[in-house]
């Protein structure tokens with residue numbers, strides 16, 4: 001046969017596998033990037049129950065190892081598979097044209113090879129699935145350890161955590177070892193079969209030496225040797241492709257099947273049309289909150305965290321919610337923001353049933369200062385105004401009000417002053433004040449403080465209370481508090497116990513009975529408030545009584561009845 005034909009065959013072979021594999025790699029890359037975006041978006045919109053039930057390590061695993069498999073490994077194995085399929089076909093056609101008799105052993109050997117690969121795949125896909133899951137505890141352990149580093153050091157428990165990390169690493173690597181063993185099992189056999197093919201070609205050539213010229217013999221021997229390894233690599237590429245498709249399957253589950261918080265369209269389709277009264281851009285104008293018969297559980301099957309809660313917060317009022325740990329204080333906030341949908345009852349804000357509102361509208365309307373100040377690495381400006389809604393003057397004004405003006409103005413970059421990871425270049429009180437600036441710059445009609453001052457000192461706590469009670473902001477304040485002292489200057493207090501509102505009144509009326517002289521004729525009540533009061537130390541009690549007295553003399557402003565707003 002003419003040498004030109006061999007050259008043409010080789011050239012076509014080369015073109016075929018490069019073009020085809022390039023197209024495939026590009027399409028896999030584009031689709032995996034899209035899958036990643038969809039999965040991440042759905043995780044961000046998942047309800048609270050998802051984060052309560054899925055371990056952090058598993059979520060991290062999806063967005064590290066699985067994304068890596070889908071973005072990089074998958075492309076590589078696609079390329080490996082199609083390139084080597086192309087090469088094998090090219091070699092096969094070349095051999096078949098020169099020595100057609102070789103087709104006889106080739107067909108059974110190929111069938112046996114693919115049979116072995118099929119057995120291997122059934123095992124290795126399962127091993128890979130176990131390998132992927134077994135990494136989650138390792139990631140979760142790292143994340144938890146880094147979060148609780150100070151506690152671990154305080155208890156001198158580093159060795160215990162290092163030993164646990166070693167164990168988790170061993171557990172994560174064990175399936176990998178098994179997957180290597182399974183791979184060696186199959187490739188040893190497939191390699192052996194490919195060498196049998198080379199042997200068959202050699203036998204045919206040696207049996208009739210006069211029939212072939214030296215160039216043709218050289219070509220088919222090279223092609224036969226290479227065809228075996230091409231076929232082996234194609235098989236490896238295919239099996240790894242299957243294994244890595246596990247990652248795509250898991251990402252696809254996140255991208256398409258994760259439960260989501262209700263969107264506006266779902267709410268409308270569900271028959272709860274968005275209230276006409278919310279159409280006014282200024283809603284909520286007064287900031288009244290009425291809660292009627294509210295019950296809530298975190299997930300089906302769990303007991304009620306709130307049961308038949310009734311509350312009224314008038315426009316411009318400052319209301320404290322207190323109670324023991326686990327009493328249900330934060331659950332009221334969760335229901336207010338609809339982080340968890342109520343099982344019964346209604347929350348009205350300025351007369352609008354919050355369940356009829358799109359979630360984004362509801363959550364934008366209420367400012368919140370959480371217990372843990374959440375700051376992102378970036379600039380001060382980006383932390384106070386993440387979506388770029390306010391001009392510099394408004395941001396400086398908010399900073400001045402929370403007394404961080406000097407700290408930021410002294411920095412050469414001004415509002416572009418960098419904020420470190422989790423705000424680590426600010427003290428914990430300053431971080432909380434930055435979060436307060438973020439809440440106040442929006443001038444919300446309602447501000448919720450969820451144990452916002454539990455981890456700051458008394459001075460910062462007092463400063464925050466002074467800032468939010470300033471008449472400048474004119475807002476309704478609902479504050480969840482651990483320290484009784486925090487809410488003693490408030491207009492009213494609700495005491496929560498075991499998911500119920502058990503007492504309510506002004507701070508002075510609740511304190512009145514707790515401070516009766518020991519020989520008073522009236523017995524002290526055995527109330528939840530009194531039990532909390534009894535546990536306070538003397539200095540805190542003295543400070544609190546002074547605050548309550550001062551507040552009672554200042555709180556003479558009238559508050560509108562919330563009922564008028566319904």
Ligand SMILES: Nc1ncnc2c1ncn2[C@@H]1O[C@H](COP(=O)(O)OP(=O)(O)OP(=O)(O)O)[C@@H](O)[C@H]1O
Pocket residue numbers: 052298299302305323324325326327328329330331332
């Ligand atoms: N995410 C959750 N999943 C399941 N149950 C929860 C969840 N959060 C709270 N609970 C349960 O709901 C009840 C009320 O908890 P909640 O956090 O509202 O109490 P709290 O008064 O705010 O307590 P603390 O002052 O300790 O924060 C508790 O029994 C608690 O175990």
